[in-house]
Amino acid sequence: MNGEMSGLKVWVRGIVQGVGFRPFVFNLAESLDIKGWVKNTSSGVEIEAMGEPEALRRFVETIRLNPPALARIDDLRTEPIPSNGYATFEIHESQPQAGAFLPVSPDVAICPDCQRELFTPADRRYRYPFINCTNCGPRFSIILDIPYDRPNTSMGSFKLCPACQADYENPRDRRFHAQPVACPVCGPHLWLEAQGEKLAEREDALQSAREMLKNGKILAIKGLGGYHLACDASSPTAVAELRRRKKRSDKAFALMAFDLETIRKHCLVSDEEARLITAHTAPVVLLNRRAESTVAAEAAPGQATLGFMLPYTPLHLLLTELAPGFPEVLVMTSGNLSEEPIAYQDNDARQRLGELADAFLLHDRPIHMRVDDSVAR
Ligand SMILES: [Zn+2]
Ligand SMILES: [Zn+2]
Incomplete structure (x- = not known):
């Protein structure tokens, strides 16, 4: 340690966990030859940094002005501390604090x-x-x-x-x-089941599920924050059957297609709408329907718009992957009867969606928090 070293304690609050914040701080510290540590706390992120004053200034400025894309900093506080003899920069284990709130x-x-x-x-x-x-x-x-x-x-x-x-x-x-x-x-891992019986696993499960969709069947699909009911959106029979089973009289179904290019074949998409639909929150966006779209009228009865979203998980990408003879557009509506909340627990879904779906595409990562698809206009 030489006389030029100083120390700084930094507290950051906001959306700073699960967004690559600690790796970002780690790499930034390394690039500025700063020693110390970073850790998650129940109220945000805490840092001790030792380095040359100019490096510390740039360190804090970069955190403040150029954090990871998904982070949101609500508050950043610093306090000078005595310089300690850290030899490295490390990511420390987290310390829970009772009663603290963290977005x-x-x-x-x-x-x-x-x-x-x-x-x-x-x-x-x-x-x-x-x-x-x-x-x-x-x-x-x-x-x-x-x-x-x-x-x-x-x-x-x-x-x-x-x-x-x-x-x-x-x-x-x-x-x-x-x-x-x-x-x-x-x-x-994925598997496909019907009437409580496992029909296929892994890639086979995915391909069997796609085969069923191609043949006009209705599938319950375990997604990220809940279950979807899916079918071929261009099949009037499949869409009408889904509507009958779901007891959903005439509200439009949300649709999903592999990429923006495919969506453009069915709808007009402005620059602003393209920006919206590709956002990392992947909302359903209402788009003006093209006259030549092959999406069945039953998907959005009497409406000039179609509600599209892009596949926001790898599973949905694999499910909608373009292939000869495979439906370009899938109905991807929340897995529930009208007016009921979306199902997100496996046994609850098996019970409630058993009458609605011909088969279930499931996986063994539990969903702890229910998340509905959001709609943007
Ligand atoms: Zn691994
Ligand atoms: Zn990634």
């Missing part, structure tokens, strides 16, 4: 990097329906308690395999301290 990030739509890996045959998470990273994936829907750390999420029961553990511990990896990190070896 949690909403679930985040799959990011472009994970999307690319999902469809790259050489990637070890190729076609893995639960791929995620620090920049995307489940947050709110899997949280049990704060601080937002893996044991406090529904991923706590999935023990990381050595390869995922290495990703999780590598500060230069996109999955550094990503709590829901998983892969086909150690993470959740």
Whole structure:
């Protein structure tokens, strides 16, 4: 330590957990040769930083002005402290504090990097329906308690395999301290069941589910924050049958298609609407329908608009993937009878949706918090 070193304590409040904040602070500290530590607390993030005064000034300024994209800083306080002899910068274990309040990030739509890996045959998470990273994936829907750390999420029961553990511990990896990190070896899996019987697992389950959708069947699909009911949106019979079973007289169904290009074949999409529909909250956006759209009239009776959303999880991307003969557009409506809340617990869903769906596409990552699809205009 030389005489130029000073110390600073920093407290940050806001949406700062589950958004890659600690890895961001870690890498920033390393780039500025700052020593000390960062940790999650029940009220936000706490940092002790030792370094040259100019480095500390840039450190705080960067945190304030250029935090991770998904973070929201409500308050940042600093206080000079004596310089300690830290030799490294570390991420410390979290310290729960009773009674503190902490805002949690909403679930985040799959990011472009994970999307690319999902469809790259050489990637070890190729076609893995639960791929995620620090920049995307489940947050709110899997949280049990704060601080937002893996044991406090529904991923706590999935023990990381050595390869995922290495990703999780590598500060230069996109999955550094990503709590829901998983892969086909150690993470959740899909299966397809009907009348309580397992019909297929993993990729076979996905392909069988797609085959059923192609053949006009109605599927209950366990998603991120609840269950959806899905069917081929271009089949008047399938859509009318779903409407009959759901007892939903004439309200429009939400629709999903693989990409924006496909949606443009069915609707007019302005720049503003394109920005909205690709937002990381993936809302349903009401779009003016094209006359030539093949979406069945029964999907939105008497309406000039269609409510579209993009696939916001890897599972939904795999489910809607474009293929010859496969429906371009799926109905993706909340899994409930009209007026009832959306189902999000497995046994509740089996009971309540058993009469509505021909089969269930399920997985073993529990949903702890119910999240409905949001609608934007
Ligand atoms: Zn990602
Ligand atoms: Zn793994």
